[in-house]
Amino acid sequence: MWPACRWPSTSAATSPAAPAAHCKGGEAMQYVLKTPLQKSDLAPLKAGDTVLLSGVVYTARDAAHARMMELLDKGEPLPFPIEGAAVYYVGPTPERPGCAIGAAGPTTSGRMDAYTPRLLDLGLSCMIGKGKRSEAVKQSVVKNGAVYLAAIGGAGALMAGSVQSCEIIAWPDLGCEAVRRLVVKDFPLTVLLDTHGGDLYQSGPAAYLASLT
Numbered sequence: 001m002w003p004a005c006r007w008p009s010t011s012a013a014t015s016p017a018a019p020a021a022h023c024k025g026g027e028a029m030q031y032v033l034k035t036p037l038q039k040s041d042l043a044p045l046k047a048g049d050t051v052l053l054s055g056v057v058y059t060a061r062d063a064a065h066a067r068m069m070e071l072l073d074k075g076e077p078l079p080f081p082i083e084g085a086a087v088y089y090v091g092p093t094p095e096r097p098g099c100a101i102g103a104a105g106p107t108t109s110g111r112m113d114a115y116t117p118r119l120l121d122l123g124l125s126c127m128i129g130k131g132k133r134s135e136a137v138k139q140s141v142v143k144n145g146a147v148y149l150a151a152i153g154g155a156g157a158l159m160a161g162s163v164q165s166c167e168i169i170a171w172p173d174l175g176c177e178a179v180r181r182l183v184v185k186d187f188p189l190t191v192l193l194d195t196h197g198g199d200l201y202q203s204g205p206a207a208y209l210a211s212l213t
Contacts, residue, residue: 028046028048028049028050029044029046029049029050030049030050030051030052031044031045031049031050031051031052032051032052032054032186033051033052033053033054034053034054034055035053035054035055035056035057035084035085035086035126036055036056036081036083036084036085036125037084037085037086037125037126038084038125039125039145039195042125042126042145042146042147042194042195043145043195045147045191045194045195046191046194046196046198047191047192047193047194047198047199047200047203047204048190048191048198048200048203048204049190049191049194050188050189050190050191051149051188051189051190051191052186052187052188052189053086053126053128053149053184053186053187053189054184054185054186054187055086055183055184056085056086056181056182056183056184057086057087057088057128057182057183057184057187058080058085058086058087058088058169058179058180058181058182059087059088059089059090059091059092059178059179059180059182060087060088060089060112060177060179061089061090061091061107061111061112061177062111062112062115062177063171063174063177064170064171064174064177064178064179065112065115065119066115067170067171068115068119069115069118072118072122078122079169079170079171079179080169080170080179080181082119082122082123082124083122083123083125084123084125085123085124085125085126086125086126086127086128087119087124087126087127087128088104088106088128088129088151088182089106089107089108089109089111089112089127089128089129089130090104090105090106090107090128090129090151091107091175091176091177092104092160092166092176092180093176095166099160100160100163100164100165100166100182101160101163101166101182102160103157103159103160104159104160104163105151105152105153105159106128106129106130106150106151106152106153106159107129107130108129108130108131109127109129109130109131109132109133109148110131110132110133110134112127112129113133113134113136113137116133116137116140117136117137117139117140120137120140120141120143120144120146121140121144123144124144124146125145125146125147126146126147126148126149127146127147127148127149128148128149128150128151128187128189129148129150129151130150130151130153132201133148133192133193137193138193138197138199141193141194141195142195142196142197145195146195147191147193147194147195148191148192148193149189149190149191149192150189150190150191150192150200151187151188151189152188159187159188162184162185162186162187162188163182163183163184163187164183164184164185165182165183166180166181166182166183167180167181168180169181
């Protein structure tokens with residue numbers, strides 16, 4: 001078992017935004033990306049591909065999203081630059097000694113569906129979470145050239161191993177749901193929604209059923 005504050009590196013000799021390896025007989029690819037993200041970084045991704053993400057990632061759950069909407073309604077700036085940003089739907093537990101963050105597994109992304117299209121229109125590039133998204137979110141992902149990535153559910157300690165630093169940047173009164181600025185290295189993710197309308201929740205089961213025939 002890997003220690004809670006380490007994650008095995010699988011990106012040796014790869015460069016940002018470049019495919020790292022073929023998987024599943026060439027049907028899926030692994031990419032190494034770094035934030036802030038450009039549309040050109042995301043265009044090659046397909047549902048089912050894997051991503052090792054590095055750079056700055058911001059955390060925000062439903063309470064923080066509601067407050068961000070209030071700021072926008074007032075014409076006030078968001079607590080972080082939204083253009084090209086990656087937002088992780090997580091409320092981490094308190095960190096252990098020697099660790100940057102506690103367990104950091106994803107929360108259900110559907111809680112953010114009502115807020116997401118507005119943020120995508122403002123330049124949000126990447127959402128990280130788990131679970132299906134609404135049709136409105138899927139359409140907005142395609143419209144804005146964004147992606148929705150899955151983190152490993154139920155493996156918060158493993159996900160935390162990719163976090164190098166963590167600081168609260170907004171609304172500390174929200175506790176674990178405060179907005180945090182994470183610096184991550186080789187954060188392991190899977191593409192659920194791609195810029196072309198691909199949806200792993202649809203293509204994954206279909207591919208499995210086809211493999212049985």
